[in-house]
Amino acid sequence: MPGGARGPARWSVSEIDDGARLLGGLVPDVVVVETFTSDPAAAVLPEEAALVAAAPPERRRAFAAARSCARRALVQLGVAPGPILLDPDAPAWAYRAPRWPAGVVGSMTHCDGYHAAAVARSATVAAVGIDAEPNAPLPAVVRDLVTLDEERAALARLSGARPDVAWDRLVFSAKESVYKAWFPLTRRWLDFGDCLVRPGLDGTFTAELRVRPPVFAGVAGRRLTGRWRTTTRGGRAYVATALTVPAFGAGGGAVR
Numbered sequence: 188m189p190g191g192a193r194g195p196a197r198w199s200v201s202e203i204d205d206g207a208r209l210l211g212g213l214v215p216d217v218v219v220v221e222t223f224t225s226d227p228a229a230a231v232l233p234e235e236a237a238l239v240a241a242a243p244p245e246r247r248r249a250f251a252a253a254r255s256c257a258r259r260a261l262v263q264l265g266v267a268p269g270p271i272l273l274d275p276d277a278p279a280w281a282y283r284a285p286r287w288p289a290g291v292v293g294s295m296t297h298c299d300g301y302h303a304a305a306v307a308r309s310a311t312v313a314a315v316g317i318d319a320e321p322n323a324p325l326p327a328v329v330r331d332l333v334t335l336d337e338e339r340a341a342l343a344r345l346s347g348a349r350p351d352v353a354w355d356r357l358v359f360s361a362k363e364s365v366y367k368a369w370f371p372l373t374r375r376w377l378d379f380g381d382c383l384v385r386p387g388l389d390g391t392f393t394a395e396l397r398v399r400p401p402v403f404a405g406v407a408g409r410r411l412t413g414r415w416r417t418t419t420r421g422g423r424a425y426v427a428t429a430l431t432v433p434a435f436g437a438g439g440g441a442v443r
C-alpha cells in the first residue's frame with residue numbers, strides 16, 4: 188500500500204486510462220495519475236471554482252483535468268481527496284502554486300491534451316516536480332532565453348544520437364520540473380540561468396543549481412537527478428520530465 192510506505196522504498200504507482208505512459212512510473216516513491224483524454228467527468232470542486240471562474244474554457248478544462256488526476260492520485264496514496272487550493276504563503280508572482288494536504292507533496296502539469304498529477308508522502312519525498320511538453324523544438328528566441336551556453340553546446344551531440352527527441356524542449360521541461368520542486372521548498376524565484384541541465388541518453392538528467400546561498404543541501408548537494416521520457420499519442424508527440432528531492436532519512440537528500 189503506497190500510503191503506508193516509509194523510508195527509502197522504491198515503489199512507484201501510476202494510473203493511466205488506457206495503457207500508454209508518459210510520466211507514470213518515471214520516478215520512484217510517487218503516485219502518478221495521467222490522462223491523454225478529455226475526461227468529461229473531470230470537475231472542479233466548489234471551493235476551487237473561484238480560482239478559474241474568469242479563465243477561458245480551455246484553461247478551466249485543463250485545470251479540472253489535472254485536479255481530477257490529483258484527487259485520484261491522493262486516493263491511491265491513501266489520503267482523503269479534497270479541494271486543491273493555492274499556497275497561501277506564495278508571493279504574488281507565484282500565485283498558481285498549489286497547496287497540498289498536510290503530509291503530502293505534489294506537482295501537476297498539462298499540455299496539449301495531456302494532464303497529470305504526482306503526489307508523494309512528505310516523509311519520503313521532500314518535493315516532486317513534473318512537466319510535460321510537446322516534443323518539438325523551441326522557437327529559437329525562447330531556446331536562447333531558457334538555456335545556458337553549456338546546455339546549447341550539448342544539443343547538437345544529443346540530437347545526433349537521438350534526432351527524435353527535441354532536446355532543447357527537454358532541457359526546458361527539466362527546468363520547469365526543477366522549479367516546481369524548488370518553489371514549495373524555498374518560496375524563492377529560480378531563474379532559467381540558475382540551473383544547468385545535463386540530459387543523458389539513458390533517460391536521466393541532472394540539474395545543477397547555481398544559487399547562493401545554497402538552499403538545497405544534503406547528499407545530493409546542489410545536484411538534483413531526474414528522468415525523462417517521450418511518447419506519441421493520438422498523433423501528438425510529448426516529452427516529459429520528473430524529479431524528486433528525497434526527504435531526510437528517506438534515502439538521502441535534505442533541504443534548507
Ligand SMILES: CC(C)(COP(=O)(O)OP(=O)(O)OC[C@H]1O[C@@H](n2cnc3c(N)ncnc32)[C@H](O)[C@@H]1OP(=O)(O)O)[C@@H](O)C(=O)NCCC(=O)NCCS
Binds near residue numbers: 253378
Ligand atoms: C509555474 C510554471 C512552472 C508552470 O509551468 P507551465 O509549463 O506553464 O505549465 P504546466 O501545465 O506544466 O504546470 C502548471 C502547474 O504548475 C503548478 N504551479 C504553478 N506555479 C507553481 C509554483 N510556483 N510552484 C510549483 N508548482 C506550480 C500548478 O499546479 C499549475 O497548474 P494549475 O495552475 O492548473 O494548478 C511556469 O509557468 C513558470 O512560472 N516558470 C517560471 C520559473 C521557472 O520555470 N524557472 C526555471 C528555473 S530552472
